Each structure stands twice: as structure tokens, then as C-alpha cells.
Amino acid sequence: MSAPPAEDLVRQWESEQACLRQQVVEEDTEDWQRSPDFSGLERVGGVDLSFIKGDDINACAQLVVLSYPDLEVLYEDSQMVTLTAPYIAGFLAFRETPFLLEALQRLQENQPTLLPQVVFVDGNGLFHYREFGLACHLGVLSGLPCVGVAKNLLQVQGVYKSEEHQSQIAALQRGGDGFPLTAASGKVLGKNVEKLLEMFLSVCRRLRSSDRSSKPVYVSVGHKISLDTAVRLTHSCCRYRVPEPIRLADCLSREYLRVHFPAADTGIKE
DNA sequence: GCGACAG
DNA sequence: ATCTTGTCGC
Numbered sequence: 064m065s066a067p068p069a070e071d072l073v074r075q076w077e078s079e080q081a082c083l084r085q086q087v088v089e090e091d092t093e094d095w096q097r098s099p100d101f102s103g104l105e106r107v108g109g110v111d112l113s114f115i116k117g118d119d120i121n122a123c124a125q126l127v128v129l130s131y132p133d134l135e136v137l138y139e140d141s142q143m144v145t146l147t148a149p150y151i152a153g154f155l156a157f158r159e160t161p162f163l164l165e166a167l168q169r170l171q172e173n174q175p176t177l178l179p180q181v182v183f184v185d186g187n188g189l190f191h192y193r194e195f196g197l198a199c200h201l202g203v204l205s206g207l208p209c210v211g212v213a214k215n216l217l218q219v220q221g222v223y224k225s226e227e228h229q230s231q232i233a234a235l236q237r238g239g240d241g242f243p244l245t246a247a248s249g250k251v252l253g254k255n256v257e258k259l260l261e262m263f264l265s266v267c268r269r270l271r272s273s274d275r276s277s278k279p280v281y282v283s284v285g286h287k288i289s290l291d292t293a294v295r296l297t298h299s300c301c302r303y304r305v306p307e308p309i310r311l312a313d314c315l316s317r318e319y320l321r322v323h324f325p326a327a328d329t330g331i332k333e
Numbered sequence: 334g335c336g337a338c339a340g
Numbered sequence: 341a342t343c344t345t346g347t348c349g350c
Contacts, residue, residue, distance in 0.1 A: 155339055
């Protein structure tokens with residue numbers, strides 16, 4: 064029988080990524096992005112999905128919009144969704160994007176004035192095997208500027224957790240410090256490798272107190288924003304390690320699951 | 334066979 | 341993503 068659906072699926076997804084990849088805008092397109100203090104920027108968004116433990120089908124899709132620069136919640140939307148696509152490394156977007164887009168569309172319909180001017184995405188943007196991670200995918204399909212922030216290093220060709228990489232991390236001192244992650248040239252990347260895949264690793268810091276070290280996060284361009292601006296904006300949205308829009312989206316979606324699906328596993332007695 | 338594998 | 345409380349450190 065038609066045994067491996069995965070193989071055909073992956074091929075189809077790869078070509079879809081290649082197609083959409085051409086639509087990514089890797090530069091600043093908004094006025095506020097050029098401003099030293101981002102004047103003109105009033106709303107930053109964050110999206111995330113949280114799952115019920117032991118269930119990788121049902122999840123809570125979360126969108127949150129915060130004011131800038133105060134980072135206070137202006138809008139939040141939690142919605143239970145049923146995922147159909149499997150998680151395959153390099154194809155996260157096919158699993159999550161549809162539901163994140165739906166959330167943005169609900170906002171567009173109900174309170175268009177609250178649409179975020181930029182969206183932080185939990186995952187990579189151009190820092191991806193084919194330069195088209197979740198943040199690019201959501202950016203292109205929504206048309207909104209997007210920033211990818213990953214908590215773990217994806218080992219894209221040429222970028223590995225080498226000793227040198229580790230020492231570079233150790234050398235980071237203050238919040239906002241970073242260094243570029245440059246991929247080796249290769250067939251997948253083709254041209255302009257040095258420019259296309261120049262990622263920065265940055266450390267976030269606590270808002271006021273002295274900088275405290277922590278695991279770095281990996282920032283990359285999603286859509287309609289330059290890497291420079293993406294890193295600078297990410298840093299300015301950090302109170303903790305992960306930028307507030309993403310952190311709150313994560314907290315709110317988890318809280319939603321706690322409230323609506325109390326102890327779905329443990330047999331809680333009466 | 335071994336390691337890697339965003340979320 | 342999720343499995344997991346307290347604990348050590350600044």
C-alpha cells in the first residue's frame with residue numbers, strides 16, 4: 064500500500080517552502096524600525112502553542128498583544144485547536160502556522176486596531192535548514208513583520224555546538240551581547256551565503272538589576288525586519304530570558320490548559 | 334551504527 | 341511540546 068506518506072509529504076512541504084521563501088523580506092520596511100528608540104511602535108505581538116501532556120494533537124493556540132514600550136497586555140486570545148500535521152524537524156510551520164494565522168485573523172476581524180506591528184514567534188526564521196522557519200512562514204502568510212526567537216540551537220549546516228561556539232557563548236557579558244552565526248556555503252544555500260545566514264545570538268538580561276547570565280536565545284529574521292533591528296527589538300522586549308510577548312503567550316496558553324483541562328492525567332479524586 | 338531533531 | 345520540586349546561587 065501507499066506506505067510512507069511522510070516522504071511524499073516532506074517533498075511537498077520542501078517545495079512549498081522554496082516557493083514561499085522567495086517572498087521573505089529581509090529588511091526593515093517600517094518607519095519605527097529605523098528609529099533609535101522604536102518611536103511609532105505601539106503594539107508587539109507574541110504567539111505560541113501549548114499542549115496537554117501526553118497529547119500532541121490537542122493544543123491551545125495563543126496570541127497576545129502587548130503595548131510598547133510598557134509591555135502591558137492589550138489583547139489575549141486562547142483557542143483550543145486540533146493539530147493534524149505531525150512534527151517534523153524543519154517543518155514546524157506546517158504544524159503550527161494555520162492556527163496562529165487564525166488567531167491573527169480573529170483579531171483582524173474583531174479589533175483590527177489592536178493588530179500588532181510585529182510578531183515574536185517561538186522558533187526560527189531564516190536560521191533554518193532551508194532559510195524558511197516558522198517565523199518566516201507566519202510572516203509571509205500574514206504579511207506582518209515577524210521575529211524568530213528559538214531557545215535551542217538548530218544545527219544548520221556550518222553552525223554547530225563546537226567548543227568554539229561554547230567559548231563564544233561564555234564570552235558574552237551583558238544582555239544584548241551577541242555574535243553572528245554564519246553558515247558554511249553549500250548547495251542548499253547557494254548564493255549570498257554570508258549575507259543570508261548571518262544570525263546573532265543574544266543574551267537577554269533582567270530589566271533593572273545587574274545582568275545575569277543564562278542560556279542564550281537565538282534570534283533570526285522572520286519577515287519585514289532586518290537582523291539588526293530584530294536583535295535590538297528582542298533585547299528591548301526582554302525582562303527575562305525570553306522576550307515578553309513569547310513568554311506571556313506561553314504562560315497564558317499553559318494557564319488556559321490548567322483551567323480548562325485540570326489534571327487530564329492524574330486521577331484527581333472528587 | 335550513531336547522532337541530531339526549532340516546537 | 342511534555343515528563344518534574346525543591347534547591348542552590350546571586
